[in-house]
Amino acid sequence: MEYENNNPSIINEGNGSYSNPSSHDYSVNEYSDSESSVGKESLIGLLEDLANIDDKDISPLLVSSKINVSQSVQDFGKINEDDIDGAQEHQLPIGNGPKKSAIAPFLEHKYKKDLVLVLLMFTFMIMGSLIYSLFIPNVFLNYVRINFPDEKDIQTKATYYKSFSDSIPYISMFCFGALGGVLSDKFGRKLMFYYGTIMVILDMVSCYVTIRTNNLYYYYVVHSIAGTYNVALAAVYSYIADISEEHAVPYLYSLIGVSLGLGVVLGPVISVASTFHETPQQQLDHLSMSSLYIGCGLVACSLFIIPFLKESLTIAKENHKIRQTKSSSNPFKLIKLIFSANGYVAFVIILYTSISYTEQDVFTTYYYHNELVYNWDGTYNSFYMGGVGILMIIWSLILIPILLKRYSERKLISVGFLVGALTHVSYGFAYNQWIWIGSGIVAAFVPNILYLLQSVISRATPPEIKGSILTGSRAIGSLAGFLGSLAASNIYREFTSGNTIYFPGAAYLVNSIVLFSTFIASLIIWKKYKNPNPLIRKNVKKKIAIIKKSTSLTNISVIN
Known part of the structure; x- marks a missing residue:
């Protein structure tokens, strides 16, 4: 999947879709969970929590599998807004790769x-x-x-x-x-x-x-x-x-x-x-x-x-x-x-x-x-x-x-x-x-x-x-x-x-x-004023990495 813009997405509550400054609309078309109603509610809650996370950082989550997302969201709850407002590292997928030092960007x-x-x-x-x-x-x-x-x-x-x-x-x-x-x-x-x-x-x-x-x-x-x-x-x-x-x-x-x-x-x-x-x-x-x-x-x-x-x-x-x-x-x-x-x-x-x-x-x-x-x-x-x-x-x-x-x-x-x-x-x-x-x-x-x-x-x-x-x-x-x-x-x-x-x-x-x-x-x-261009801090990445192991989405489409 290819993304053209790193700007934070904006949630449109009620229909489970996102509008993005890059004119992409990210929609959840299908859930492969037997408990679809619970799974959908939990999934939307998870996405709302991640609404300000850069789509490159979300991308590792968007893979196909048939695992219930409800228990993961119930276990880990919503991610605090303050957690999102910290340091971001685009180069590595969330939860993967070596620890980066403070001078890594240099x-x-x-x-x-x-x-x-x-x-x-x-x-x-x-x-x-x-x-x-x-x-x-x-x-x-x-x-x-x-x-x-x-x-x-x-x-x-x-x-x-x-x-x-x-x-x-x-x-x-x-x-x-x-x-x-x-x-x-x-x-x-x-x-x-x-x-x-x-x-x-x-x-x-x-x-x-x-x-x-x-x-x-x-x-x-x-x-x-x-x-x-x-x-x-x-x-x-x-x-x-x-x-x-x-x-x-x-x-x-x-x-x-x-x-x-x-x-x-x-x-x-x-x-x-x-x-x-x-x-x-x-x-x-x-x-x-x-x-x-x-x-x-x-x-x-x-x-x-x-x-x-x-x-x-x-x-x-x-x-x-x-x-x-x-x-x-x-x-x-x-x-x-x-x-x-x-x-x-x-x-x-x-x-x-x-x-x-x-x-x-x-x-x-x-x-x-x-x-x-x-x-x-x-x-x-x-x-x-x-x-x-x-x-x-x-x-x-x-x-x-x-x-x-x-x-x-x-x-x-x-x-x-x-x-x-x-x-x-x-x-x-x-x-x-x-x-x-x-x-x-x-x-x-x-x-x-x-x-x-x-x-x-x-x-x-x-x-x-x-x-x-x-x-x-x-x-x-x-x-x-x-x-x-x-x-x-x-x-x-x-x-x-x-x-x-x-x-x-x-x-x-x-x-x-x-x-x-x-x-x-x-x-x-x-x-x-909410931070218009937030960064993702290290402790948030740990939470998402755990969620990633037990949570995934099916058929996420990118609509131009």
Whole structure:
């Protein structure tokens, strides 16, 4: 029997038939059971329980025999909906074949070389960008020391200048990021990779010019435009989705977290190592130009990897995953269409904007916060960030794939929001550095929310406009990032300036309320909207495997 579509079937109760998006109608024509009335009722009950299971996974059940199905269904009952909403493995028939490891989707990937290359490119870009981001706070501190030698509160002044560089690039991404998604769907993902990499390099060059001229305007202008480099990061998600089977996307997206973790680990280590040859005066001034050079070189490595990648749109078309590339000349019209045409995707994007907003407090203020409260210098901050990166790798490579075999993406997302809220409370009251470090250990789980949310959005989106939707969601998240960075910087500056009570962790405490509210909202969304593209978890497969041994159907016809 041949099936043309992997979309879940929809039960039409009352006549025992199924309607499927692929226009097939699956009907039970005959039962070979002597107790036909009991068998039919039990069979329909079984099919109702399996209604959301992919038809490739059901296919092993559809074989001919003359065994009563009633006892099997009575023994095993209905399968819980939550069981269906977990990890799916299309490659193996249910109940058969060897156990698959958490990294099996990677090891068995048809385009493994391209997958490795795109992850390697992403890792180099993250490493270089992170070294650069650790360098930027010192640029502003040095600028204030030179231009305002009598300033008593150097850190507050530096935070003020840095708040502009943190927030304005998000506006650029919001305005032009959606257009990048449209171009990505039309001309390919590699174009976005080239663009994003070149933008980061130009950004670093502008920083060098600013340092040499002691003029922030060069940096502000180019850095604001370079904020659109995020289209390259969004294109990484689209690229992986293009060359992969849908059921493998959540696992493969977790490998993006591994790449991010490697970048977070190696970036700070390289940054610290690059300061060993600096003079004491240079270290006192918090400026190590070698960090800037090394960061730029690592990003340039990404540029040299891109030509060796196959274009993922071509691969998708060859595999008949994309029949026709659809695009819109107005990217904002596309964003509007997302919110008006698909309520589920729209609400998931809103959840994405929430995490985009709240993550800004740590990214924007953690360096200055730790220097002020714990007297950490750049080396300590780098080691802390590297430790967090190691934990991110453990979560992304080992723990998240294991959890996806037991729990749905949606459940893990909700748990992530709750963990984020609790760790933000801990950050807020972390007057001791060990409380901060302990909070960071737990919070290393939270970045995985971004990949899981992108996975949910990706699997609920038609392949033809996947790049537009994923990049559009990142553009919308950029607007939230703009507001989040401004809010975090201003709250931190207000509560450390002496104008009000001294409370450096105020921004974290405020965002804990936002995260907890988002946690509640996610539960409401999951309850209101059934997962349109569920996966099948391991414990469900065990139940079905048992049923398979004692249950089968006769004469299942496929009606076009």
